[in-house]
Amino acid sequence: MPPALPRLIARRVPRISLATMETLVVDHPLVAHKLTVLRDVGTDSPTFRRLADELVTLLAYEATRHVRVTEWSVQTPVALAKGVRLAQPCPLVVPILRAGLGMLEGMTRLLPTAEVGFLGMIRNESTLQAETYATRLPDDLSGRQVYVVDPMLATGGTLTAAIQFLFDRGADDVTALCLLAAPEGIAYMDQAFNGSGKPIRLVTAALDERLNEHGYIVPGLGDAGDRLYGVV
Ligand code: URA
Numbered sequence: 006m007p008p009a010l011p012r013l014i015a016r017r018v019p020r021i022s023l024a025t026m027e028t029l030v031v032d033h034p035l036v037a038h039k040l041t042v043l044r045d046v047g048t049d050s051p052t053f054r055r056l057a058d059e060l061v062t063l064l065a066y067e068a069t070r071h072v073r074v075t076e077w078s079v080q081t082p083v084a085l086a087k088g089v090r091l092a093q094p095c096p097l098v099v100p101i102l103r104a105g106l107g108m109l110e111g112m113t114r115l116l117p118t119a120e121v122g123f124l125g126m127i128r129n130e131s132t133l134q135a136e137t138y139a140t141r142l143p144d145d146l147s148g149r150q151v152y153v154v155d156p157m158l159a160t161g162g163t164l165t166a167a168i169q170f171l172f173d174r175g176a177d178d179v180t181a182l183c184l185l186a187a188p189e190g191i192a193y194m195d196q197a198f199n200g201s202g203k204p205i206r207l208v209t210a211a212l213d214e215r216l217n218e219h220g221y222i223v224p225g226l227g228d229a230g231d232r233l234y235g236v237v
Contacts, residue, residue, distance in 0.1 A: 025198045026205045028191055030212050031067050036060060040210045044226045053232045054107060060184060060210060061111025068180050068208040069115060072096060073150055094149055095119055101126050101155040101167055102139060104230035108154035108182065126163050135163040147175035156229035158186035159222050161193030172203055180206040187213055187222045
């Protein structure tokens with residue numbers, strides 16, 4: 006009797022392949038559980054912050070699947086072992102202020118040697134256009150892999166402006182992590198970067214139904230910044 010073959014379990018990670026951007030909706034019961042509690046209007050800010058942090062770390066595991074590494078050997082107590090270590094230049098994590106700050110620690114927990122840059126962007130609530138109000142980033146991002154974190158991909162205006170900013174500084178590989186995404190935002194980004202030739206990935210916990218007339222994601226979780234930090 007031949008030995009039983011191990012059962013291979015397919016990873017259930019739906020990939021929505023669009024022209025220039027690959028969208029990954031992380032389909033995992035722990036992700037779904039934490040997201041459900043985040044959506045709940047009764048979840049208070051301390052719990053929201055903790056769960057958002059945990060959720061980002063789960064998303065970061067998938068988002069860093071393409072992080073660049075170089076071969077590296079180490080001496081174990083027994084022998085030489087071939088391995089890898091993160092390549093140089095190190096990755097850059099960019100939270101979009103203010104709500105993106107709530108995703109920073111969850112990201113750097115997995116990438117502790119990453120550098121962190123800051124981009125302050127605000128959505129003009131009447132035009133729904135993104136406006137930059139603060140930047141603290143290296144001038145030259147050539148050869149850098151960049152991870153942009155922003156909880157809500159709604160119209161796509163903010164994330165598109167942020168990614169364009171990074172490309173203009175020389176970044177050549179951008180992955181965006183969002184807790185939630187709306188189809189309108191994904192379509193907007195795909196059109197904006199169509200033909201740019203730059204790899205863009207989006208990793209999210211869920212793709213929701215739509216935007217409402219105020220630009221909020223439905224069913225969504227409300228205003229992510231307010232839920233993280235209060236209405237200030
Ligand atoms: N920004 C948020 O915080 N929530 C939304 O639903 C849309 C944009």
